[in-house]
Amino acid sequence: MNRRQFLATTIASSVAYAACAAEDDRKLRVAVIGHTGHGDYGHGLDVVWLRMPEVEIVGVADADAAGLAKAQKKLKLERGFADYRQMLTELKPEIVAVAPRHLDEHRDMTLAAIEAGARGIYIEKPFCRTPVEADEIIAAADKRKVKIAIAHRNRYHPALPAIERMLKDNALGQLLEIRMRGKEDLRGGAQDLWVLGAHLLNIATFFGGAPQSCTATLLQDGHPATKADVKDGTEGVGLLAGNAVHARFDMERGMPVFFDSIAKAGAKEAGFGLQLIGTKGIIDLRFDTEPLAQLLPGNPFAPGKEARAWVPISSAGPGVPEPIADVKEQVSSHLLPARDLIAAMREDRAPLCSAADGRAVVEMIMAVFESHRLNGQRVTFPLATRQNPLAQMA
Structure with missing residues (x-):
């Protein structure tokens, strides 16, 4: 999905949801x-599905x-199921x-959910382990027209379109x-890149577009x-390798995008996040x-004589109170993504946040490993190797 589509669907999400609900009042089986x-x-x-009157939870599977x-x-x-395949075969849910x-x-x-006939899948991030796994899933989903959403929940935050408008307005x-x-x-280093960096990489592609190349280094002590x-x-x-x-x-x-992580270098109050750095200011997420x-207005490379203050950005724009009273809860609880x-x-x-978006994140992580394996060589997308490059370390 391009940025224009993102803006349109996010801004109008409540209206679209109401229209869809009116068209189909039948509860979807989850x-x-x-x-x-x-x-x-x-x-x-x-x-999250317990809070949604438009769906009905019909089964749960857990091997424990x-x-x-x-x-x-x-x-x-x-009733519950020890085998998720049995649950999918018997219940044939529309959403998994x-x-x-x-x-x-x-x-x-x-893949089992797709094979069983699911129409929609909501999957925890990161998407999967390797590009080849992502390729398999996407091919199967495309064949059966299954919609897959990745639980990078901040990608669904309604403040993102406001930031996009600010960038277009030269803020x-x-x-x-x-x-x-x-x-x-x-977990600093490669584990951090996987578990938390995946969120950041996902948002970086929203603002920066598809990755074209990568150069990277992994360090161990x-x-x-x-x-x-x-x-x-x-x-x-x-x-994985490297702390x-x-x-x-x-x-x-x-624009270039940089990701850095060093084990034990973080503080609870800082670190984990993303900054858009421009000639007239910084937007920090x-x-x-x-x-x-x-937003911190002003050239970040030319300290001013007067102190600068950070300006909160809501879904309505910078310095405007957030009109959605429970926006944090709607994002963190997965209500906006599920709807x-x-x-x-x-x-x-x-x-x-689609399967293609999830694959882009996985491929960016694998590109870090591949560039390091090649002694910092620049690697381009799509990656030629679709498996984990660290398996080929000399």
């Missing part, structure tokens, strides 16, 4: 797939018996929530670069990561906070 102890149920991908019992109670279901945070089951769960002057840092806790440093990461991400990452992406719209974004998925199903359009 099934939830989780796996207690192996990614669980993400950040609420199971319970104790976890399944808890999930049934939480979701108010008499692929909820585990661990990536290693995403491909199989999503930052020339946009010079986008800078991002991970959370930089104990200050030295370039070697084959001996390659290991299986937590949360099912597959092979520090320094990466540059050149983007479709001309802090994910899962409200306001999501703030956008339903609207996408009914309008036959891509969700605001």
Whole structure:
């Protein structure tokens, strides 16, 4: 989906939803797939459907018996399934929530949901482990016209169109670069790139367009990561290396995007976020906070004589009070993403954060690994290798 489409669908989301509901009052059947102890149920991908009168949860699957019992109670279901394939075959839901945070089951769960006839799938981020897995899922979904939405929930925040309008109105002057840092806790480096950097990369593609090339370095305790440093990461991400990452992406719209993460370098009050840096100011985005974004006017490279103040940016624009009283809760609880998925199903359009968007993030992460494997060489998109490049480390 291009930016114009994003603006139109986001600004009019409430109107579109009401129109869709009027056209089809039938409740959509939702099934939830989780796996207690192996990614669980993400950040609420199971319970969001309880708050939506337009859907009905008909089943939950969890391979862990104790976890399944808890999930049934939480979701108010008499019956649960140990095998998600059995649930999908028997219940044939129209929407499937692929909820585990661990990536290693995403491909199989999503393909099973597509095969069982689901029309919409809402999947925890990151999308999957490798570009080849993303290719498989997208090919299967396209064949059956299934809509897939990725739970990069801040991508659905209604402040993003306001920021886009500001950029078009020259609020930052020339946009010079986008800078991002991970959370930089104990997971700093490659794990941070996967688990939290995925959110940042997703928003970077919204503002910067598709990635064109990447150069990157992975460091382990200050030295370039070697084959001996390659290991299986937590949360099912597959092979990774390095407790520090320094990466540059050149983007479709001309500006460079930088991602950096160093283990234990972060502070609770700072770090994790994204900055749009222009000749006339900075827009700073802090994910899962409200306001999501703030503007610091003025040339960032020429300190002024007077102190500058950050200006909050709401869905109505900079310095305007947020008109949506519960906007943070609607985003964080996945209500806006879930309703956008339903609207996408009914309008036959891509969700605001689609499978293609999810694949772009996965491919950017793999490009970091591939550039490092090639000693910092510039690699271009689409990547020639569709598997994890660290498996080929010499």
